[in-house]
Amino acid sequence: MTRNFDMVSRDHARLESRAKTEGKALYTDDLSLPRMAWAVVVRSPFAAAEVTGIDFSESEKIPGYLGALLPEEVPDIYYNCSGNPPSPLIMEDERILTTTPKCAGDRIVAVAAETKEAALESARAVKVNYAIKKPIFKIREAFDANNLPIEAHLSDSNVLFARQVTEGDIEKGFKHADLILEDNFYVPPVQHLPLELTACICDFSDGMNLTIWSNSQTIFQERRILSVLCGIPENRVRVIKPTVGGGFGARQQTHAQPVCALLSKKVRRPLKLIYSREEEQYATTVRHEAETQVRIGAANNGTLCAFYAKYVLNTGPYTTHGPTVMAAAARKFQYKVPDYFFDGFCVLTNHVTAGAFRGYGNTQIAFAREVMIERVAEHLGTDSLELRIKNHVGVGEHFPGSTTPITSCQIEQCVTLCEKRRREIDDAKGLIENNETKQAWGVAFACHGSGPSSKEGLSAAVVMLNDDGSIQLLVGSADIGQGSETMLAQIAAETLGITLEAVNIIAADTGLTPYDTGTFGSSQTFICGNAVLAACRDLLDGMVKNLNRIYETSSFAFREQVFTGNSGKLSFQEAAEKIFFHTAGGVTIGSASYKARSCPNPFAVTFAKAEYHKKTNAVRILHVIESVDVGTPINPLTVKGQIEGGVAQGVGYALMEMIEIDPLMKKPLSSDLLHYKAPLFGDIPEIDVFIAKSYEADGPYGAKSVGELVTVPVAPAIVNAVRKASGQNITSLPLCKQFLVLPSTQEEE
Amino acid sequence: MYKISITLNGEPQDFFAEEKESLLDLLRERARLTGCKRGCDSGQCGACTVLLDGMPVNSCCYLALQADGKSVVTIEGLSTQPDADLIKQAFIEEGAIQCGFCTPGMVLAAKSLLDRNNAPHTNHIREAMAGNLCRCTGYTRIEKAIKNAAAQIRKREGEL
Numbered sequence: 065m066t067r068n069f070d071m072v073s074r075d076h077a078r079l080e081s082r083a084k085t086e087g088k089a090l091y092t093d094d095l096s097l098p099r100m101a102w103a104v105v106v107r108s109p110f111a112a113a114e115v116t117g118i119d120f121s122e123s124e125k126i127p128g129y130l131g132a133l134l135p136e137e138v139p140d141i142y143y144n145c146s147g148n149p150p151s152p153l154i155m156e157d158e159r160i161l162t163t164t165p166k167c168a169g170d171r172i173v174a175v176a177a178e179t180k181e182a183a184l185e186s187a188r189a190v191k192v193n194y195a196i197k198k199p200i201f202k203i204r205e206a207f208d209a210n211n212l213p214i215e216a217h218l219s220d221s222n223v224l225f226a227r228q229v230t231e232g233d234i235e236k237g238f239k240h241a242d243l244i245l246e247d248n249f250y251v252p253p254v255q256h257l258p259l260e261l262t263a264c265i266c267d268f269s270d271g272m273n274l275t276i277w278s279n280s281q282t283i284f285q286e287r288r289i290l291s292v293l294c295g296i297p298e299n300r301v302r303v304i305k306p307t308v309g310g311g312f313g314a315r316q317q318t319h320a321q322p323v324c325a326l327l328s329k330k331v332r333r334p335l336k337l338i339y340s341r342e343e344e345q346y347a348t349t350v351r352h353e354a355e356t357q358v359r360i361g362a363a364n365n366g367t368l369c370a371f372y373a374k375y376v377l378n379t380g381p382y383t384t385h386g387p388t389v390m391a392a393a394a395r396k397f398q399y400k401v402p403d404y405f406f407d408g409f410c411v412l413t414n415h416v417t418a419g420a421f422r423g424y425g426n427t428q429i430a431f432a433r434e435v436m437i438e439r440v441a442e443h444l445g446t447d448s449l450e451l452r453i454k455n456h457v458g459v460g461e462h463f464p465g466s467t468t469p470i471t472s473c474q475i476e477q478c479v480t481l482c483e484k485r486r487r488e489i490d491d492a493k494g495l496i497e498n499n500e501t502k503q504a505w506g507v508a509f510a511c512h513g514s515g516p517s518s519k520e521g522l523s524a525a526v527v528m529l530n531d532d533g534s535i536q537l538l539v540g541s542a543d544i545g546q547g548s549e550t551m552l553a554q555i556a557a558e559t560l561g562i563t564l565e566a567v568n569i570i571a572a573d574t575g576l577t578p579y580d581t582g583t584f585g586s587s588q589t590f591i592c593g594n595a596v597l598a599a600c601r602d603l604l605d606g607m608v609k610n611l612n613r614i615y616e617t618s619s620f621a622f623r624e625q626v627f628t629g630n631s632g633k634l635s636f637q638e639a640a641e642k643i644f645f646h647t648a649g650g651v652t653i654g655s656a657s658y659k660a661r662s663c664p665n666p667f668a669v670t671f672a673k674a675e676y677h678k679k680t681n682a683v684r685i686l687h688v689i690e691s692v693d694v695g696t697p698i699n700p701l702t703v704k705g706q707i708e709g710g711v712a713q714g715v716g717y718a719l720m721e722m723i724e725i726d727p728l729m730k731k732p733l734s735s736d737l738l739h740y741k742a743p744l745f746g747d748i749p750e751i752d753v754f755i756a757k758s759y760e761a762d763g764p765y766g767a768k769s770v771g772e773l774v775t776v777p778v779a780p781a782i783v784n785a786v787r788k789a790s791g792q793n794i795t796s797l798p799l800c801k802q803f804l805v806l807p808s809t810q811e812e813e
Numbered sequence: 814m815y816k817i818s819i820t821l822n823g824e825p826q827d828f829f830a831e832e833k834e835s836l837l838d839l840l841r842e843r844a845r846l847t848g849c850k851r852g853c854d855s856g857q858c859g860a861c862t863v864l865l866d867g868m869p870v871n872s873c874c875y876l877a878l879q880a881d882g883k884s885v886v887t888i889e890g891l892s893t894q895p896d897a898d899l900i901k902q903a904f905i906e907e908g909a910i911q912c913g914f915c916t917p918g919m920v921l922a923a924k925s926l927l928d929r930n931n932a933p934h935t936n937h938i939r940e941a942m943a944g945n946l947c948r949c950t951g952y953t954r955i956e957k958a959i960k961n962a963a964a965q966i967r968k969r970e971g972e973l
Contacts, residue, residue, distance in 0.1 A: 075908075077905045077906060077908065077910075078905075078908075078910060078911075080913070081904070081905045081910045081913070082901070082905060084910050084913030084916045084917075085888075085901035085904055085905060085910065085916055085917075085920055086848070086888060086889065086892070086901070087846070087847065087848015087849070087887065087888035087889045087917045088848070088889075089913050090847070091847075091850070091914065093847070093851065094847035180842075256948075257948050258912070258914075258948060259850070259852045259858060259860055259912065259914035259915050259946065259947070259948055259949075260850070260852070260912070260914045261851070261852065307912075307913065308912065309850075309912045309913065309914030310911075310912040310914060310948050310949055311912075312948070338851075340854065341852070341853040341854065341855065341857070341858075544912065545911045545912025545913065545914075545949055546911065546949075547911065701908040702908065702911075704908070705908045705911055705949075705950055705954060708950060708951035708953045708954065709911065709948075709949045709950050709951045710951075711951050712948075712950070712951030712952065713948070713951075715951075736853065736855060736857060737853055737855075737857035737858060737946070738857060742946060742948065743951075744943055744946060745938070745939040745942045745943055745945070745952050745955075745956075746939045746940070746943055748951055748952050748953065751951060751953050809935075809936055809939050
């Protein structure tokens with residue numbers, strides 16, 4: 065089916081991109097308030113300890129020192145920093161400040177001073193005495209009943225939460241299988257590494273009204289959490305999101321906002337608090353470390369018949385998103401198996417606290433699953449692409465463990481697009497195999513949701529008409545760099561038949577914009593996009609009503625971008641002017657809210673080409689091709705940018721990224737960008753991305769999600785390529801632990 | 814406090830700076846040029862890149878006092894330089910900008926590269942830009958933008 069769009073499914077540079085090239089986009093650290101001072105958090109250097117004394121005498125001598133916030137001065141309540149809406153899985157165990165630190169980087173006290181330098185010096189001068197306790201870091205230690213429970217009020221062991229999701233009879237499934245393969249897989253915790261540091265400015269200086277500027281993905285959840293912690297109603301908490309320098313899930317937790325707000329109240333000054341890169345590395349949250357045991361059964365004809373996964377996530381000492389991240393993985397198995405058993409566990413340790421991260425539990429299990437499926441194909445002597453397609457869930461069918469049918473799926477088209485490009489590359493460059501080098505391709509599939517799979521996504525939009533035919537579009541959804549404001553403006557322009565320049569979007573300010581659950585779960589296009597679409601239709605209805613009243617008729621309708629009635633035709637701009645200035649006119653505002661009715665799955669196929677150097681046991685990733693079915697791409701330019709960025713994060717995950725614990729100091733070693741390797745320019749292989757022709761009936765103009773999906777298949781595709789090239793078994797990431805990883809930079813042709 | 818003179822974005826300016834003060838702190842806190850970003854404060858991410866006498870430096874690792882008598886160009890002042898707008902436009906059109914936090918540093922590093930080499934190969938770009946970290950784009954569109962800008966510069970210079 066061919067659909068003609070004017071404003072969507074077209075490339076548009078981000079609305080704010082010029083401001084970003086001129087240094088005019090304002091991020092939190094670029095803002096300042098009159099009388100603003102600085103705050104710094106004093107953190108535990110130990111992963112498990114008890115504070116035995118705090119001495120401020122040296123800090124008090126520092127010029128500019130304003131005061132400190134102590135653990136006994138904060139409300140004696142547990143909370144969860146997660147930016148998800150409340151749920152029984154979002155258990156509460158975190159304190160604003162603590163005297164019993166449970167991970168390195170836990171907040172002990174906070175100090176305020178006139179300048180940043182004075183605040184840092186004051187923080188360094190605070191003397192905290194600790195009684196050091198023995199930390200546990202490893203998943204197996206969490207299952208050891210001899211270790212004391214870290215959150216005793218939630219669980220009497222360090223197994224915080226377990227969830228089983230089943231379909232059919234797993235024992236029977238394996239009994240009928242001709243081939244059963246089993247293995248264990250490991251992935252380490254990794255950092256989001258947004259370039260912008262965690263930042264907030266809190267003004268609670270009057271003790272009555274709290275205003276926060278912060279790099280938040282979930283401003284309305286931040287408002288809810290701060291309202292509870294500060295003991296004031298939500299209408300007196302205003303959270304404003306300035307330009308945000310990347311999120312990837314990192315900003316789906318509140319970090320220092322509660323302590324900064326309460327310290328602002330105490331010293332009666334607005335305070336700015338910016339993390340150091342070291343704080344960013346281990347005092348925020350990371351992607352969960354995971355151990356996955358997979359058992360897979362198949363018939364000789366290539367039909368998958370049973371899949372079992374024991375999936376254990378290490379959430380660190382605090383719940384944050386742990387149980388939901390684990391449970392989200394249960395319903396991402398995109399192959400038909402009659403007998404399915406997901407056995408999930410979320411455990412507590414004194415490792416770095418884990419939270420939401422692009423992929424949300426999907427990334428870790430997809431690695432294990434896609435590597436195992438490759439092995440099944442090898443054992444059966446069949447092509448792994450054919451095996452995947454043969455077993456893939458189709459439209460009208462459902463994922464194992466779920467009852468929701470798939471509503472759109474163009475996975476075969478994704479394969480075709482990747483295959484076409486692979487052939488072109490092979491025709492041009494060949495696949496080298498000699499005594500020294502072997503090159504090979506690997507593949508992987510992935511799926512995700514559009515919005516949280518729990519269907520808790522909720523958003524709203526307000527469209528205010530101006531007399532010149534331009535509009536103000538108000539949404540609560542947070543653009544964190546992915547380009548959602550441009551995408552939403554395109555949906556509004558398409559619906560109203562106006563130009564993109566006629567849309568002014570005002571977003572993510574709890575004092576101005578309507579509620580939005582938050583920027584997470586790849587929900588902006590599908591959830592907020594649907595809200596914008598409905599609000600624009602509501603505006604058109606309002607304009608029709610006004611025109612009917614003005615012209616004393618009931619004949620007006622909006623068709624093909626024109627209001628047509630018995631008395632004639634009016635363009636959008638003419639109608640706006642008429643409605644505003646006619647004596648029978650009025651102010652027209654459209655509004656709508658959208659609660660997720662479905663969570664359509666986008667799909668992705670990734671091919672990776674690796675080169676193995678036999679003498680040095682070295683690998684080089686040469687090429688990654690990724691094709692996606694995301695429904696209609698509202699802005700193909702930004703969708704492609706999302707895919708490429710997702711590939712780069714997948715390359716880092718596969719090759720080099722990990723948060724390591726120093727065995728001697730018993731705290732994270734990966735405290736800066738020299739000890740934590742993220743891909744640089746030269747680490748990135750050639751990337752080709754393709755968007756399949758697809759249409760999702762539930763989505764705005766046929767759109768599904770893209771953000772998280774695209775990073776999920778990258779690491780398993782790379783691993784499958786390296787397996788074939790090297791002939792080595794691979795069960796853990798990153799590959800730099802097993803191979804020498806070479807930069808992807810190649811000789812010029 | 815020491816008095817220093819800098820030609821900042823083409824204008825001679827005097828500042829008082831502390832001994833330990835970084836050029837980044839001087840630019841952000843005293844000159845209020847916030848286009849210069851702080852990503853790590855230890856020379857590992859490149860977000861604070863400025864041009865010092867035409868060469869890119871990490872201003873977080875450069876003492877303000879060392880800049881005395883030198884020319885400093887930040888993203889805010891880049892438009893006064895030849896081809897700067899063309900480079901910025903290439904970044905916009907190629908979709909090389911996502912969150913934008915690395916963008917000022919990327920654009921300045923690209924400008925410096927193109928001043929030295931108006932026909933950079935992939936590896937020249939990768940080498941020149943190695944100190945600038947981006948977590949959003951995967952670098953591919955930044956590479957394309959630089960090649961696109963280079964082609965336009967060569968065209969303007971009559972080399973194509």
